[in-house]
Amino acid sequence: MxxxxxxxxxxxxxxxxxxxxxxxxxxxxxxxxxxxxxxxxxxxxxxxxxxxxxxxxxxxxxxxxxxxxxxxxxxxxxxxxxxxxxxxxxxxxxxxxxxxxxxxxxxxxxxxxxxxxxxxxxxxxxxxxxxHLEAEVGTFPFFKLPAELRNTIYEMVFQYPASGLRLRWWSDQPEVLSRDLDDRSSWNEPTQTTFSTDPSSWNEPTQTTFSTKSLSSILCPLLTSHQFYHEAMPVLFEINTFHCAGGSDLKSVVATMPNEYCKHIRSFSIANFDLSMKIADGEDDGADDFGQYSAHPLKMLARLTNLRALRIYVLERPGVSGGVASAEWEDSEGVRILRTMRGLDKVDCPGIPALQELLEKDMCQPKIVPHNAGG
Structure with missing residues:
Protein backbone atom coordinates (compact mmCIF):
# COMPACT_ATOMS: atom_id res chain seq x y z
CA MET A 1 0.00 0.00 0.00
CA HIS A 132 -3.24 22.21 16.12
CA LEU A 133 -6.21 21.13 14.01
CA GLU A 134 -6.88 18.04 16.09
CA ALA A 135 -6.02 19.40 19.51
CA GLU A 136 -8.11 17.86 22.27
CA VAL A 137 -9.60 19.99 25.00
CA GLY A 138 -9.11 18.63 28.49
CA THR A 139 -6.97 18.62 31.61
CA PHE A 140 -4.31 16.36 33.00
CA PRO A 141 -2.36 16.24 36.29
CA PHE A 142 0.59 18.39 35.14
CA PHE A 143 2.19 18.66 38.56
CA LYS A 144 2.32 14.88 38.87
CA LEU A 145 4.86 14.83 36.05
CA PRO A 146 8.50 14.40 37.14
CA ALA A 147 10.19 17.70 38.04
CA GLU A 148 12.75 17.24 35.25
CA LEU A 149 9.98 16.94 32.66
CA ARG A 150 8.16 19.97 34.05
CA ASN A 151 11.36 22.01 33.78
CA THR A 152 11.77 20.92 30.16
CA ILE A 153 8.22 22.09 29.43
CA TYR A 154 8.89 25.43 31.14
CA GLU A 155 11.95 25.91 28.94
CA MET A 156 9.88 25.15 25.82
CA VAL A 157 7.24 27.69 26.87
CA PHE A 158 9.57 30.50 27.91
CA GLN A 159 12.63 30.10 25.66
CA TYR A 160 12.81 33.11 23.35
CA PRO A 161 15.20 33.52 20.39
CA ALA A 162 18.86 33.36 21.32
CA SER A 163 19.27 37.09 20.67
CA GLY A 164 17.00 37.80 23.63
CA LEU A 165 14.52 40.43 24.81
CA ARG A 166 15.28 44.12 24.51
CA LEU A 167 13.75 46.27 27.27
CA ARG A 168 12.98 49.95 26.74
CA TRP A 169 12.05 52.54 29.38
CA TRP A 170 9.17 53.96 27.30
CA SER A 171 7.41 50.71 26.41
CA ASP A 172 5.84 47.73 28.16
CA GLN A 173 6.43 45.61 25.04
CA PRO A 174 9.89 44.02 25.01
CA GLU A 175 11.40 43.88 21.53
CA VAL A 176 11.97 40.25 20.57
CA LEU A 177 15.28 40.18 18.72
CA SER A 178 15.70 37.86 15.74
CA ARG A 179 17.54 34.57 15.88
CA ASP A 180 21.01 34.10 14.42
CA LEU A 181 21.27 34.41 10.65
CA ASP A 182 21.94 30.70 10.15
CA ASP A 183 18.72 29.62 11.87
CA ARG A 184 15.85 29.64 9.35
CA SER A 185 14.25 26.30 10.13
CA SER A 186 10.96 27.42 11.62
CA TRP A 187 11.21 31.14 12.24
CA ASN A 188 10.62 34.33 10.26
CA GLU A 189 13.35 35.56 7.95
CA PRO A 190 16.04 36.65 10.42
CA THR A 191 17.15 39.63 8.34
CA GLN A 192 13.94 41.43 9.23
CA THR A 193 15.60 42.53 12.48
CA THR A 194 19.33 42.11 12.07
CA PHE A 195 21.12 42.94 15.28
CA SER A 196 24.35 44.76 14.35
CA THR A 197 27.44 44.70 16.54
CA ASP A 198 28.12 48.29 15.49
CA PRO A 199 26.85 50.43 18.38
CA SER A 200 26.13 53.36 16.07
CA SER A 201 23.43 51.35 14.33
CA TRP A 202 21.62 50.23 17.47
CA ASN A 203 19.11 53.05 17.48
CA GLU A 204 17.48 51.72 14.32
CA PRO A 205 17.07 48.13 13.12
CA THR A 206 18.58 47.59 9.69
CA GLN A 207 15.36 46.83 7.82
CA THR A 208 12.10 46.92 9.77
CA THR A 209 10.78 47.30 13.28
CA PHE A 210 11.56 44.65 15.86
CA SER A 211 8.97 42.01 16.58
CA THR A 212 7.17 42.78 19.83
CA LYS A 213 5.34 40.81 22.43
CA SER A 214 3.76 42.52 25.43
CA LEU A 215 5.26 41.84 28.82
CA SER A 216 1.82 40.82 30.10
CA SER A 217 1.52 38.15 27.39
CA ILE A 218 5.02 36.88 28.19
CA LEU A 219 4.23 36.56 31.88
CA CYS A 220 0.57 35.49 31.68
CA PRO A 221 1.30 31.71 31.74
CA LEU A 222 2.81 32.28 35.19
CA LEU A 223 -0.69 33.08 36.46
CA THR A 224 -1.81 29.49 35.91
CA SER A 225 -1.25 28.66 39.56
CA HIS A 226 0.98 29.54 42.50
CA GLN A 227 3.06 26.40 41.99
CA PHE A 228 3.45 27.07 38.27
CA TYR A 229 4.67 30.59 39.06
CA HIS A 230 7.07 29.35 41.73
CA GLU A 231 8.62 26.76 39.40
CA ALA A 232 8.49 28.55 36.03
CA MET A 233 9.31 32.18 36.85
CA PRO A 234 13.01 31.50 37.58
CA VAL A 235 13.29 29.56 34.31
CA LEU A 236 11.98 32.50 32.26
CA PHE A 237 14.63 34.87 33.58
CA GLU A 238 17.48 32.36 33.76
CA ILE A 239 17.39 31.03 30.18
CA ASN A 240 16.90 34.31 28.26
CA THR A 241 19.22 37.22 27.54
CA PHE A 242 17.96 40.71 28.40
CA HIS A 243 19.11 43.93 26.72
CA CYS A 244 19.02 47.63 27.52
CA ALA A 245 20.04 50.35 25.07
CA GLY A 246 22.01 52.96 26.97
CA GLY A 247 21.86 54.53 30.40
CA SER A 248 18.21 55.63 30.37
CA ASP A 249 16.88 52.15 29.65
CA LEU A 250 19.27 50.52 32.09
CA LYS A 251 18.39 52.85 34.92
CA SER A 252 14.64 52.96 34.33
CA VAL A 253 14.01 49.29 33.57
CA VAL A 254 16.38 47.53 35.96
CA ALA A 255 15.69 50.00 38.77
CA THR A 256 11.97 49.21 38.72
CA MET A 257 12.15 45.47 38.05
CA PRO A 258 11.03 43.35 41.04
CA ASN A 259 13.87 41.79 43.04
CA GLU A 260 12.46 38.31 42.45
CA TYR A 261 13.02 38.82 38.71
CA CYS A 262 16.41 40.52 39.01
CA LYS A 263 17.97 37.76 41.08
CA HIS A 264 17.29 35.17 38.39
CA ILE A 265 18.74 37.05 35.39
CA ARG A 266 21.91 35.32 34.20
CA SER A 267 22.67 37.06 30.89
CA PHE A 268 22.49 40.79 30.19
CA SER A 269 23.80 43.23 27.58
CA ILE A 270 23.98 47.00 27.23
CA ALA A 271 24.19 48.95 23.96
CA ASN A 272 25.19 52.52 23.14
CA PHE A 273 26.98 52.93 26.43
CA ASP A 274 29.14 56.03 26.87
CA LEU A 275 32.25 55.39 28.98
CA SER A 276 32.82 59.13 29.30
CA MET A 277 29.49 59.64 31.09
CA LYS A 278 29.78 62.08 33.97
CA ILE A 279 27.79 62.11 37.17
CA ALA A 280 25.88 65.28 37.97
CA ASP A 281 25.68 66.76 41.46
CA GLY A 282 22.36 66.90 43.29
CA GLU A 283 19.57 64.61 44.34
CA ASP A 284 17.82 64.20 40.97
CA ASP A 285 18.03 60.63 39.72
CA GLY A 286 17.11 61.58 36.15
CA ALA A 287 19.35 62.71 33.31
CA ASP A 288 19.90 66.40 32.66
CA ASP A 289 20.26 68.13 29.29
CA PHE A 290 23.88 67.02 29.07
CA GLY A 291 23.15 63.32 29.54
CA GLN A 292 24.50 63.37 33.11
CA TYR A 293 23.16 61.31 36.01
CA SER A 294 23.29 61.86 39.76
CA ALA A 295 23.66 58.08 40.14
CA HIS A 296 25.55 56.12 37.51
CA PRO A 297 23.24 53.75 35.56
CA LEU A 298 25.75 50.91 35.84
CA LYS A 299 25.09 50.82 39.57
CA MET A 300 21.75 49.23 38.68
CA LEU A 301 23.63 46.05 37.69
CA ALA A 302 24.20 45.39 41.39
CA ARG A 303 20.55 44.30 41.51
CA LEU A 304 21.36 41.39 39.19
CA THR A 305 22.89 39.42 42.03
CA ASN A 306 23.35 36.18 40.07
CA LEU A 307 24.53 37.66 36.76
CA ARG A 308 26.88 35.33 34.88
CA ALA A 309 27.37 36.93 31.44
CA LEU A 310 27.58 40.62 30.53
CA ARG A 311 28.10 42.19 27.10
CA ILE A 312 28.67 45.93 26.66
CA TYR A 313 28.66 47.75 23.33
CA VAL A 314 30.57 50.97 23.96
CA LEU A 315 29.19 54.01 22.15
CA GLU A 316 32.39 56.06 22.15
CA ARG A 317 35.24 53.68 21.58
CA PRO A 318 38.51 54.24 23.48
CA GLY A 319 41.38 55.52 21.35
CA VAL A 320 39.02 56.87 18.67
CA SER A 321 38.61 60.56 17.91
CA GLY A 322 35.88 61.90 20.17
CA GLY A 323 35.99 58.84 22.39
CA VAL A 324 37.75 57.99 25.64
CA ALA A 325 41.52 57.51 25.47
CA SER A 326 42.81 54.14 26.66
CA ALA A 327 44.76 55.82 29.44
CA GLU A 328 41.50 57.12 30.90
CA TRP A 329 39.83 53.73 31.28
CA GLU A 330 40.68 53.24 34.92
CA ASP A 331 39.50 56.77 35.73
CA SER A 332 36.14 56.20 34.06
CA GLU A 333 33.32 56.04 36.60
CA GLY A 334 31.61 53.31 34.59
CA VAL A 335 34.69 51.09 34.48
CA ARG A 336 35.33 51.59 38.20
CA ILE A 337 31.78 50.44 38.94
CA LEU A 338 32.07 47.41 36.68
CA ARG A 339 35.36 46.36 38.29
CA THR A 340 33.67 46.08 41.68
CA MET A 341 31.43 43.29 40.36
CA ARG A 342 32.40 39.66 40.97
CA GLY A 343 31.21 36.17 40.13
CA LEU A 344 30.74 36.48 36.35
CA ASP A 345 31.73 33.71 33.96
CA LYS A 346 31.98 35.89 30.86
CA VAL A 347 32.48 39.56 30.02
CA ASP A 348 32.34 40.70 26.40
CA CYS A 349 33.20 44.13 24.95
CA PRO A 350 32.87 43.72 21.15
CA GLY A 351 35.61 45.55 19.26
CA ILE A 352 37.59 46.53 22.38
CA PRO A 353 39.60 43.48 23.53
CA ALA A 354 41.84 45.53 25.84
CA LEU A 355 38.85 46.80 27.81
CA GLN A 356 37.39 43.32 27.91
CA GLU A 357 40.63 41.92 29.33
CA LEU A 358 40.77 44.68 31.95
CA LEU A 359 37.22 43.97 33.13
CA GLU A 360 37.58 40.18 33.08
CA LYS A 361 40.47 40.30 35.56
CA ASP A 362 38.17 41.66 38.26
CA MET A 363 34.64 40.71 37.24
CA CYS A 364 35.40 37.01 36.69
CA GLN A 365 36.87 36.64 40.17
CA PRO A 366 34.81 34.57 42.65
CA LYS A 367 32.41 36.43 44.88
CA ILE A 368 33.55 37.03 48.43
CA VAL A 369 31.04 35.40 50.75
CA PRO A 370 30.89 36.82 54.31
CA HIS A 371 31.82 34.33 57.04
CA ASN A 372 28.47 34.77 58.76
CA ALA A 373 26.44 34.30 55.56
CA GLY A 374 23.57 31.97 56.24
CA GLY A 375 24.45 31.86 59.91
Missing amino acids: AATDPRKSLRKRIKKTIASWRNKSPKTAPPFDTAKLVVMALIMSDLPLTQKEVWAWIMGSCSYYRNIAAEAFWDHTSGSLGASPTATKVRETFDDVYQQYEVPLLVSSGSSAVTDDARYSVGLAAGESWL
Missing part, protein backbone atom coordinates in the same frame (compact mmCIF):
# COMPACT_ATOMS: atom_id res chain seq x y z
CA ALA A 2 1.36 3.39 -0.97
CA ALA A 3 2.27 5.73 1.87
CA THR A 4 -0.05 8.69 2.46
CA ASP A 5 1.34 12.05 1.37
CA PRO A 6 1.62 14.08 4.64
CA ARG A 7 0.96 17.40 2.90
CA LYS A 8 -2.06 15.99 1.06
CA SER A 9 -3.42 14.65 4.33
CA LEU A 10 -2.94 18.01 6.08
CA ARG A 11 -4.59 19.88 3.21
CA LYS A 12 -7.58 17.56 3.44
CA ARG A 13 -7.95 18.36 7.14
CA ILE A 14 -7.66 22.10 6.45
CA LYS A 15 -10.37 21.91 3.78
CA LYS A 16 -12.64 20.05 6.18
CA THR A 17 -11.96 22.52 8.99
CA ILE A 18 -12.65 25.65 6.96
CA ALA A 19 -15.34 24.37 4.56
CA SER A 20 -18.31 25.52 6.62
CA TRP A 21 -16.98 29.09 6.76
CA ARG A 22 -16.94 29.64 3.00
CA ASN A 23 -20.66 30.49 2.91
CA LYS A 24 -21.32 31.24 6.56
CA SER A 25 -23.14 34.40 7.54
CA PRO A 26 -20.79 37.28 6.61
CA LYS A 27 -21.39 38.78 10.05
CA THR A 28 -19.92 35.76 11.85
CA ALA A 29 -16.14 35.70 12.29
CA PRO A 30 -14.45 32.29 11.96
CA PRO A 31 -12.87 30.86 15.13
CA PHE A 32 -9.33 31.05 13.73
CA ASP A 33 -6.90 33.85 14.44
CA THR A 34 -5.28 35.59 11.49
CA ALA A 35 -1.96 33.81 11.94
CA LYS A 36 -3.62 30.40 11.57
CA LEU A 37 -5.39 31.54 8.40
CA VAL A 38 -2.08 32.73 6.94
CA VAL A 39 -0.43 29.38 7.70
CA MET A 40 -3.41 27.52 6.19
CA ALA A 41 -3.12 29.55 2.98
CA LEU A 42 0.59 28.78 2.64
CA ILE A 43 0.11 25.05 3.24
CA MET A 44 -2.66 24.91 0.65
CA SER A 45 -0.41 26.47 -2.00
CA ASP A 46 2.19 24.59 -4.04
CA LEU A 47 4.26 27.77 -4.43
CA PRO A 48 5.33 30.56 -2.05
CA LEU A 49 2.78 33.38 -1.82
CA THR A 50 2.90 37.15 -1.43
CA GLN A 51 0.83 38.82 1.27
CA LYS A 52 -1.80 39.82 -1.31
CA GLU A 53 -2.06 36.23 -2.55
CA VAL A 54 -2.46 34.99 1.02
CA TRP A 55 -5.22 37.55 1.57
CA ALA A 56 -6.95 36.42 -1.64
CA TRP A 57 -7.05 32.82 -0.34
CA ILE A 58 -8.48 33.97 3.00
CA MET A 59 -11.22 35.97 1.25
CA GLY A 60 -12.09 32.99 -0.94
CA SER A 61 -12.31 30.69 2.08
CA CYS A 62 -14.23 32.85 4.57
CA SER A 63 -17.33 34.88 3.79
CA TYR A 64 -16.63 37.08 6.82
CA TYR A 65 -13.39 38.43 5.35
CA ARG A 66 -14.86 38.49 1.85
CA ASN A 67 -17.62 40.78 3.12
CA ILE A 68 -15.14 43.08 4.89
CA ALA A 69 -13.08 43.36 1.69
CA ALA A 70 -16.20 44.12 -0.35
CA GLU A 71 -17.28 46.85 2.07
CA ALA A 72 -13.79 48.35 2.07
CA PHE A 73 -13.77 48.37 -1.75
CA TRP A 74 -17.19 50.02 -1.82
CA ASP A 75 -16.16 52.68 0.69
CA HIS A 76 -12.95 53.40 -1.19
CA THR A 77 -14.60 53.74 -4.60
CA SER A 78 -17.49 55.77 -3.19
CA GLY A 79 -15.26 58.55 -1.96
CA SER A 80 -15.51 57.58 1.70
CA LEU A 81 -13.15 59.35 4.05
CA GLY A 82 -11.64 56.09 5.19
CA ALA A 83 -12.05 52.40 5.83
CA SER A 84 -14.33 51.17 8.59
CA PRO A 85 -12.81 50.45 12.02
CA THR A 86 -13.38 46.74 11.42
CA ALA A 87 -11.51 46.76 8.10
CA THR A 88 -8.68 48.80 9.60
CA LYS A 89 -8.36 46.40 12.54
CA VAL A 90 -8.35 43.35 10.25
CA ARG A 91 -5.61 44.88 8.09
CA GLU A 92 -3.48 45.77 11.12
CA THR A 93 -3.86 42.26 12.51
CA PHE A 94 -2.96 40.77 9.13
CA ASP A 95 0.19 42.93 8.90
CA ASP A 96 1.18 42.01 12.46
CA VAL A 97 1.36 38.32 11.56
CA TYR A 98 4.44 38.94 9.44
CA GLN A 99 6.17 40.66 12.37
CA GLN A 100 5.54 37.90 14.91
CA TYR A 101 8.59 35.72 15.34
CA GLU A 102 6.48 32.80 16.66
CA VAL A 103 4.63 32.27 13.36
CA PRO A 104 6.66 29.66 11.41
CA LEU A 105 7.01 31.62 8.16
CA LEU A 106 9.90 31.23 5.74
CA VAL A 107 10.87 33.90 3.24
CA SER A 108 11.90 32.72 -0.22
CA SER A 109 15.54 33.21 -1.14
CA GLY A 110 16.10 36.61 -2.71
CA SER A 111 13.11 38.21 -1.01
CA SER A 112 13.27 40.91 1.62
CA ALA A 113 11.15 40.18 4.67
CA VAL A 114 7.95 42.13 5.38
CA THR A 115 7.63 43.77 1.97
CA ASP A 116 4.78 43.63 -0.54
CA ASP A 117 6.78 41.54 -3.00
CA ALA A 118 8.17 39.06 -0.44
CA ARG A 119 7.08 35.46 -0.97
CA TYR A 120 6.35 33.27 2.01
CA SER A 121 6.07 29.56 2.64
CA VAL A 122 5.83 27.30 5.68
CA GLY A 123 7.41 23.98 6.56
CA LEU A 124 4.99 21.07 6.78
CA ALA A 125 5.91 19.97 10.31
CA ALA A 126 6.06 23.52 11.67
CA GLY A 127 2.77 24.43 10.01
CA GLU A 128 0.96 21.37 11.31
CA SER A 129 2.25 21.98 14.82
CA TRP A 130 1.15 25.62 14.65
CA LEU A 131 -2.38 24.84 13.48
